[in-house]
Amino acid sequence: MTDTVRCQFDSTNTFTCDVDIGPDPSPVAPSSQPAPSAPPALDPAVSALVGSYQKIELPTPDVPYLTGSALSNCASSEVAIFLALAAKAGPLTAIAALKVGYDEGKCMAVEHNNATTAAGQAEAAADCAARGGTVTGVNGDTTFCEVQVSR
Numbered sequence: 001m002t003d004t005v006r007c008q009f010d011s012t013n014t015f016t017c018d019v020d021i022g023p024d025p026s027p028v029a030p031s032s033q034p035a036p037s038a039p040p041a042l043d044p045a046v047s048a049l050v051g052s053y054q055k056i057e058l059p060t061p062d063v064p065y066l067t068g069s070a071l072s073n074c075a076s077s078e079v080a081i082f083l084a085l086a087a088k089a090g091p092l093t094a095i096a097a098l099k100v101g102y103d104e105g106k107c108m109a110v111e112h113n114n115a116t117t118a119a120g121q122a123e124a125a126a127d128c129a130a131r132g133g134t135v136t137g138v139n140g141d142t143t144f145c146e147v148q149v150s151r
Contacts (some may be wrong), residue, residue, distance in 0.1 A: 061119040070111035
């Protein structure tokens with residue numbers, strides 16, 4: 001038995017294919033399949049360890065868009081705004097103004113994102129310390145906190 005593939009190409013640059021796969025050359029009879037085995041017994045120590053982990057989600061901190069750090073880090077874009085405004089009106093003035101505005105907005109958005117991430121990490125570290133824990137790592141927006149619990 002052979003497998004076949006038939007494809008058609010239409011005017012919208014779309015391929016449509018049909019695939020016919022022949023039967024398995026050595027089918028397994030249902031009666032010869034082994035019975036499913038029971039799942040392995042769980043180790044109580046592992047269950048207790050895994051059960052002790054908890055995910056705590058904190059709200060995103062409210063960070064202002066316009067900060068001294070953002071103004072300082074985006075200063076080159078701000079200077080370009082004044083240069084674009086001071087330029088004599090011409091055909092490229094509007095395009096230059098749009099580009100400068102875009103660059104400034106992009107820079108401010110990146111600065112806001114960085115400030116929000118830093119504030120979130122600081123808030124998570126403070127929450128961890130308040131629970132009596134220690135920050136053991138940070139991965140992206142996730143802060144890992146280890147709290148010793150006596151049993």
